[in-house]
Amino acid sequence: MSADDASDDPAESSPADSPHILSEESALDEGEATDDRAGETFHAFWADVVADEIVAREPDEPVVIKGGVSPSGVAHLGNFNEIMRGYFVAEALRDRGHEVRQVFTSDDRDPLRKVPRKLANADGEVVGLGEVDAGVLGRNLGVPYTSIPDPFGESESYAAHFAGLLKADADRLNVPVEMLSNTELYADGDFDEAVRTVLADADCVREVLSEYQDKVDDEYVPFNPVCEACGKVTETVTTVDLDAETVDYVCTDMDAGGNTIEGCGHEGSATFREGKLPWRLEWPAQWDVLGVDFEPFGKDHAEGSWPSGVDIARNVFGEEPPVPMVYEWFTLDGEAFSSSEGNVVTVQELLGLLEPKVLRYFFALHPKKARDLSIERLDQLVDRFDRFERAYFGEVDDPDLTAFAERAYPFVVGRPDDPPTERPVRLPYTFAAVLGMVDDPDFRERLARDEGHIPDDADADAVDAALARVEQARNWAERTGNEYDYRLQPDLPEIEFDDDIAAGLDDLADFVAAGHDGEAIQAEMYETARAHDIEVSDFFAAGYRLFFDDTQGPRLGEFLGELERDYVVDRLRREA
RNA sequence: GGGCCGGUAGCUCAGUUAGGGAGAGCGUCCGGCUUUUAACCGGACGGUCGGGGGUUCGAAUCCCUCCCGGCCCGCCA
Numbered sequence A: 001m002s003a004d005d006a007s008d009d010p011a012e013s014s015p016a017d018s019p020h021i022l023s024e025e026s027a028l029d030e031g032e033a034t035d036d037r038a039g040e041t042f043h044a045f046w047a048d049v050v051a052d053e054i055v056a057r058e059p060d061e062p063v064v065i066k067g068g069v070s071p072s073g074v075a076h077l078g079n080f081n082e083i084m085r086g087y088f089v090a091e092a093l094r095d096r097g098h099e100v101r102q103v104f105t106s107d108d109r110d111p112l113r114k115v116p117r118k119l120a121n122a123d124g125e126v127v128g129l130g131e132v133d134a135g136v137l138g139r140n141l142g143v144p145y146t147s148i149p150d151p152f153g154e155s156e157s158y159a160a161h162f163a164g165l166l167k168a169d170a171d172r173l174n175v176p177v178e179m180l181s182n183t184e185l186y187a188d189g190d191f192d193e194a195v196r197t198v199l200a201d202a203d204c205v206r207e208v209l210s211e212y213q214d215k216v217d218d219e220y221v222p223f224n225p226v227c228e229a230c231g232k233v234t235e236t237v238t239t240v241d242l243d244a245e246t247v248d249y250v251c252t253d254m255d256a257g258g259n260t261i262e263g264c265g266h267e268g269s270a271t272f273r274e275g276k277l278p279w280r281l282e283w284p285a286q287w288d289v290l291g292v293d294f295e296p297f298g299k300d301h302a303e304g305s306w307p308s309g310v311d312i313a314r315n316v317f318g319e320e321p322p323v324p325m326v327y328e329w330f331t332l333d334g335e336a337f338s339s340s341e342g343n344v345v346t347v348q349e350l351l352g353l354l355e356p357k358v359l360r361y362f363f364a365l366h367p368k369k370a371r372d373l374s375i376e377r378l379d380q381l382v383d384r385f386d387r388f389e390r391a392y393f394g395e396v397d398d399p400d401l402t403a404f405a406e407r408a409y410p411f412v413v414g415r416p417d418d419p420p421t422e423r424p425v426r427l428p429y430t431f432a433a434v435l436g437m438v439d440d441p442d443f444r445e446r447l448a449r450d451e452g453h454i455p456d457d458a459d460a461d462a463v464d465a466a467l468a469r470v471e472q473a474r475n476w477a478e479r480t481g482n483e484y485d486y487r488l489q490p491d492l493p494e495i496e497f498d499d500d501i502a503a504g505l506d507d508l509a510d511f512v513a514a515g516h517d518g519e520a521i522q523a524e525m526y527e528t529a530r531a532h533d534i535e536v537s538d539f540f541a542a543g544y545r546l547f548f549d550d551t552q553g554p555r556l557g558e559f560l561g562e563l564e565r566d567y568v569v570d571r572l573r574r575e576a
Numbered sequence B: 001g002g003g004c005c006g007g008u009a010g011c012u013c014a015g016u017u018a019g020g021g022a023g024a025g026c027g028u029c030c031g032g033c034u035u036u037u038a039a040c041c042g043g044a045c046g047g048u049c050g051g052g053g054g055u056u057c058g059a060a061u062c063c064c065u066c067c068c069g070g071c072c073c074g075c076c077a
Helices: A034-039 A046-056 A077-095 A158-172 A182-187 A192-200 A202-209 A279-290 A305-315 A356-364 A378-392 A399-412 A429-435 A441-450 A460-480 A499-513 A518-531 A536-548 A556-562 A565-572
Strands: A063-069 A100-106 A118-120 A126-128 A178-181 A236-241 A246-250 A254-256 A259-261 A267-271 A294-298 A323-327
Touching (some): A046 A077, A063 A077, A063 A279, A077 A100, A077 A294, A077 A356, A178 A182, A182 A279, A356 A378, A356 A399, A441 A556, A499 A536, A536 A556, A536 A565
Parallel strands (some): A063 A294
Antiparallel strands (some): A118 A126, A254 A259
C-alpha cells in the first residue's frame, strides 16, 4: 500500500484538496501565512475567488477550463451549470489579462445504459419516445453514444445530436465553448499515453483505486474495449500487450444499474484507441491530456470521483489535479430536475420566457447555494435581475448588491471591456405580461409610456428593446396560465347581459365615444354602475367578459383608454 | 451508520471572507391615486438567523453538539 504511506486513511484527503473552495475560509488559510492573507482582497464576485486560486498556481497559458457530461436524453438547465460557471471564471481571468480556453467534453464513448424516457429534439422541445425511433435506442444498450444513430434521424449519431443541443444553447447564451468528443479524443490517439500509463502500471492503479472501489481486485483491468463484433463496451480484458498497444478481451455481460446488458461472447483484440478508460481514470486522464487548470462539477462528484481523481492524478499520472469547484444543484419549481418525470426545462425554452442576460445572471449567483428556478415565479428572477442592473448604475441603496453588480454586471451582459454607460429601459416583467394581453405594438408602447415605464427621451432602439420583453412575459403567462393569462378578444364573445348591465354598457359606450382618457373611463365605470344600480363588481365582470371573455383582468379603464376607440365603443355596444 | 455541503421573513434571496445596527424585493394587510378589480405610490405587519451550549464586552458570522434536507460512502457517469 504505497498510497497510504503518508496518512493513516488514504481515503481521507487532506483539507487542501477539498473541492469546496467557495465554502472555506481559504485553502491558504493555515498557519502563520499572514503575509499571504494580507495580499488577498475581498471579492464580491465568487468567480474572482476561483480566479485567485487558479492564478496562484501560475498555470501555463492558455488557462484551460473544462466541463463535461455524458450524453443523456435532454440537455436541461442543470447541464449548463458547468458551462456557465466555467464561463464566468474564464471571463474573470480574461479580464485580468489571461488567455483562456474553455472546453466541454461530451463523454460520448460512454455506453448507453438505459433507454431515456424523454428526449429533446433539435428545437429544444422535450418529447417522449413515441415521437422518435425508440428501437434504435433499445437495440443499442451498452453501445457508445457515438455509435448509436440519432433517434431523430438528423445528426450522425445520438451523441452528435446531444452535443449539438449543448452547443446551440451555449451559442444562444453567447458563451464561447469548445465542444470536444471523447470518442474522437480516443480515436485520434490523444488518450494513447494515458491508456499506456494506466495499463503499464496496472498494479499501482489497482492499489490506488481499490481504496475507493470495492470491485477493484487483482483481476481488474482498467480499460474497457469496444467489442468489434457487437459494438458494446466490454469489461473483461484477458491480456494486455503494451508493445503492440492492444488488449485481448471477451465480450461478457455487463451490469447496468441492476439490469444486465448481455455480451455477445466474442473474443477479440482491441487497440488503445478502440475502448475507453473507466470514469474514475478517464476524468484525471482528461485533465492530463487537455492540461486542465480548472473544473467545476456538481456536488455528486465531490465525495466520490473527486478524491479518487486527485489520488489518481498524482499517483498514476504524476500531475496536479485542477482547481476544483463544487456547485449545488438547481431545482425546478422546487423539485429535482428529472427528464423521466418531465420536470425539465431547456435553455431554449427559457429563452422564450426571458432575456439571455437574465439567464446569465441566474448563473452568476453564488454556486454554493441550492437554487430553485421557479417558472411560476419567473417574475421574481427578472425583478432581481432588474434590481441588480439598477444597482450597477448606482440606483439601489444596497452596498453589498452594488459591489456584486459593479463587478459581475459587465460579465453578465457580455461586455467586460465595454460596459454599458446608460441603464437600459426595462419594463417590469409583470407589467410586460399585462401588455402581452394585446397584440397591437402601438398599444403596448402607448400604455407603457402612459404608465411611466418609458422615458420621453428614450430612443427607438431602447423602446424596441424594452418591448421585446412583452412577448416573453406573454409566453410566460400562457405557459403558466397565471393571473396575467388574458387575451384581448378580437371577436365579440357570445354573452347575454341583463337589461341594467346592457344599459350601463351603452352609457359607457357613449362616454368613451365622446372621447375620454383611461383614467376618466375607469372613474365613469363606477359612476355608471351606480347610476344603473348595478354591483360594481358585476359591471366590471361584464367588461372583462366583453373584452377578455373572462371574469377578471387588468385595470380596465386604463386599458380601454389605450385601445382603438371605435373598437371599444362597438364592443361595449355588443356590435362587434 | 460515516463524510461533505446547505438551513436567514409566507416566497425568492442578500448579509458569514474580516464578530458590532437582522436586511431587500415580492406576497399579505392597511392606505393613496376623485372611484373594491391583480400594472403605479406610501405605510404597516412579518424572523428564537434550524435547536441547544460555549468563546466574547458583543455571535446569523467563531467553536462544540443535536435536528432537518441534498449529495456521496455499491456499480456507472
